[in-house]
Amino acid sequence: MPLQNVWLDTMLELKDVRKDFDGLRAVDGVSFGVDEGQIVGLIGPNGSGKSTLLSLIAGTIEPTGGQIFFAGEDITHLPANEIFQRGLVRGFQDPSLFFQMTLLDNTLLPIKNQRGEQARYAPWRRFWQQEEHDHSQKAGNMLEQVGLREHFDKSASDLSGGQMKLLEIARSLMGDPRMLLLDEPAAGVAPKLAHEIFAYIAMLRRDAGVTFLIVEHRLELLFNIVDYVYVMHNGKRLAHGTPDEIIDNDEVREVYFGD
Amino acid sequence: MIDLSNIDFVATTIALLTIFGIWSIMAISLNLEYGVAGIPNFGQALFVSLGAYTTGVMYSRVMPLLAGHDALDPCDADTLASALQLRSDIAQSMPVATFVTVAIALVVAMFISGLVGYVMSLITLRLKEEWFLALVLLVGGEIIRILVRGYKPIICANSGIAGIAQPFRSITDDTQLGTILFMVMVLVLALIVYWYSERLIRSPYGRLLKAVRENDAVAQSLGKDVVRIRARVMFIGSAIAAVAGVLFALNLGLVSTNDFVVTLTLDVWVMVVLGGLGNMRGALLGAAVITLLRRVTQVAAIQLNQSGVDLEFNFVRFILLGIILLIMLRYRPQGLLPESRRTTVAHDALLTDANK
Numbered sequence: 001m002p003l004q005n006v007w008l009d010t011m012l013e014l015k016d017v018r019k020d021f022d023g024l025r026a027v028d029g030v031s032f033g034v035d036e037g038q039i040v041g042l043i044g045p046n047g048s049g050k051s052t053l054l055s056l057i058a059g060t061i062e063p064t065g066g067q068i069f070f071a072g073e074d075i076t077h078l079p080a081n082e083i084f085q086r087g088l089v090r091g092f093q094d095p096s097l098f099f100q101m102t103l104l105d106n107t108l109l110p111i112k113n114q115r116g117e118q119a120r121y122a123p124w125r126r127f128w129q130q131e132e133h134d135h136s137q138k139a140g141n142m143l144e145q146v147g148l149r150e151h152f153d154k155s156a157s158d159l160s161g162g163q164m165k166l167l168e169i170a171r172s173l174m175g176d177p178r179m180l181l182l183d184e185p186a187a188g189v190a191p192k193l194a195h196e197i198f199a200y201i202a203m204l205r206r207d208a209g210v211t212f213l214i215v216e217h218r219l220e221l222l223f224n225i226v227d228y229v230y231v232m233h234n235g236k237r238l239a240h241g242t243p244d245e246i247i248d249n250d251e252v253r254e255v256y257f258g259d
Numbered sequence: 260m261i262d263l264s265n266i267d268f269v270a271t272t273i274a275l276l277t278i279f280g281i282w283s284i285m286a287i288s289l290n291l292e293y294g295v296a297g298i299p300n301f302g303q304a305l306f307v308s309l310g311a312y313t314t315g316v317m318y319s320r321v322m323p324l325l326a327g328h329d330a331l332d333p334c335d336a337d338t339l340a341s342a343l344q345l346r347s348d349i350a351q352s353m354p355v356a357t358f359v360t361v362a363i364a365l366v367v368a369m370f371i372s373g374l375v376g377y378v379m380s381l382i383t384l385r386l387k388e389e390w391f392l393a394l395v396l397l398v399g400g401e402i403i404r405i406l407v408r409g410y411k412p413i414i415c416a417n418s419g420i421a422g423i424a425q426p427f428r429s430i431t432d433d434t435q436l437g438t439i440l441f442m443v444m445v446l447v448l449a450l451i452v453y454w455y456s457e458r459l460i461r462s463p464y465g466r467l468l469k470a471v472r473e474n475d476a477v478a479q480s481l482g483k484d485v486v487r488i489r490a491r492v493m494f495i496g497s498a499i500a501a502v503a504g505v506l507f508a509l510n511l512g513l514v515s516t517n518d519f520v521v522t523l524t525l526d527v528w529v530m531v532v533l534g535g536l537g538n539m540r541g542a543l544l545g546a547a548v549i550t551l552l553r554r555v556t557q558v559a560a561i562q563l564n565q566s567g568v569d570l571e572f573n574f575v576r577f578i579l580l581g582i583i584l585l586i587m588l589r590y591r592p593q594g595l596l597p598e599s600r601r602t603t604v605a606h607d608a609l610l611t612d613a614n615k
Contacts (some may be wrong), residue, residue, distance in 0.1 A: 060482060061578050084482035092480075098473045101466070102600055104609060106464070110481040116463030119491055123458035140609050152609050155600055175482060209522060 310504020
């Protein structure tokens, strides 16, 4: 398949990315690009390699072959923390909060360059008290945006499944991401809340210019907001196009919708 | 049957408080590493021993020089007795040399132990996860102990270094006053360590450590260099453990590899699990309970032996510690005093906003 046109404002670009697990090829030569400010969907049946692909991009696991570029920089072999620092932030499929910590602590953690996180400053409050105060205001506003501010003092484990998803998005945003990778943000979430989450994603793109790559099974939600869709099957890119093109694609219907 | 009339309660109290202070420092160190940061350090005995060995080296090599004498070889059979006599004389008559020696021992011990903890953690965590580090520290601690036991130039191999007189003997002839002052010094150091670790965990740094403990993969995805963070907290924890090691040697008056076997590590673990993981007050409580338990079983062992009972009561202590550990892990894994959920002042800031 031909590479998609590469624009100057390409945010994320994958070139022939491969990943083997003990001889099993989970991701088999995938190439694609995501332009800045786009919301791109990544769909495919279970086991088609979508989540693995997100982990490869985010640096949680290392590719066997191929290259990954973010904002023009080769990030293929960077560790996950370095990739986060460059503004590429991932969410997880299962809520991956720090469950024994409060919502506020969860939200404060991703903030970059915190002086108080350095052991040599930490015991002396005067070095970080003002900074921490500013951060907590910012975190409070972020929690407000996702409707969780009143719960800021609760443990994350006390939240409902949908609230956990919201908190995770809020936490991701605290790292000032240029691009967010989301893995099934609406899975296990009540329909009304799922709509709110997707409306929120659309708003973040519109108002904050955040680029998104979203894995999601609930296509009725996803196709409302995405600009472009990639379909994966057996570790390969099966098809790509606008939501309308994907719905009309016979190959996709066969593997994905089962007819 | 049990005769308490020959126990000096004042001396016992002083001794117990001193030992409590020393064990508290060890417990706080492990609580910072495991309770807060989730690093299972099974090598606590190693880091404590590094403090003790350093003290032995400083007393035998550096203190005579500070007092204006030549350092005699403390291990050689010909000079052993005179070297011991020289140490004792200095420690009983020259306060400046003595206290400078103790200060140097503290600083050097903290640095060496911290560096060992940092490097071992950094190398090991690059390869595997934290439970592999636990084994490396456990085995590494024993290997280093056996090396020191066999290599004469450090603390004279298995004969150890005696005559590590308590520093306050240099300013007073009153033995009891000397032990009281030493007790005060130990408790003040324990208080400083407690205060420091409390401040550490109630800061953004404490939040970072807890996040690494709860889910290191997610913390890494949120921009945190997990391996380096763990190695750094091992530096701090190991340095603190070395302080306990210096005090341990000063309190005992003797440095010997026999004191730093694995059971020391296990005692500290029971303290932390009993008191409460992640709660520094819990570490103090655990240290107090286990210190008392150790002393009671030791006294009972002596008393029982004197009254002709054929039972090695010291082993009962190990059984009791094991039972405590099992009961806590089964029924109250968070410990007697659980960790507080909040970390920094940030929560107070939002609370005051909410109440406006």
